[in-house]
Amino acid sequence: MVRNILFDDYLAEQLKNPAFKAGFDAESARLESAVALMTARERVGLTQRELAARANVPQSTIARIEHGYNASIDTTSKIAVALGKKLQLEFK
Numbered sequence: 001m002v003r004n005i006l007f008d009d010y011l012a013e014q015l016k017n018p019a020f021k022a023g024f025d026a027e028s029a030r031l032e033s034a035v036a037l038m039t040a041r042e043r044v045g046l047t048q049r050e051l052a053a054r055a056n057v058p059q060s061t062i063a064r065i066e067h068g069y070n071a072s073i074d075t076t077s078k079i080a081v082a083l084g085k086k087l088q089l090e091f092k
Contacts, residue, residue, distance in 0.1 A: 030068040038066045040083050054082035 015021045041051050041062070048066070052059040055078040062079070065071045071079075073089075080087035 027068075030070065033071075034066050034068045037062075037079065040085060041066075044083055046083075051079065051082055055079045056082075 015024060041048070046054070048062040049059045052062045055062075055075075057075060057078060061071070061075060065076075065079075073087075077087050
């Protein structure tokens, strides 16, 4: 017999494993950054290409960040300025 399990219950069980939790937390941080950039860009009504031009970075850099790839603080700062935002780094 196949037992159904709720995803939240499965995830809670997996997060008890320190290696899994470390990977999950790292991936969550990357995805939060990606969503934050995409949301900020869309709120000011810019395309990736327009934002890249303002930030003086390649459009592919914006696309990569929005897909969860890492960016340097320098690049992220350029993008924040181009969006008219202040970059705030926080450790929780």
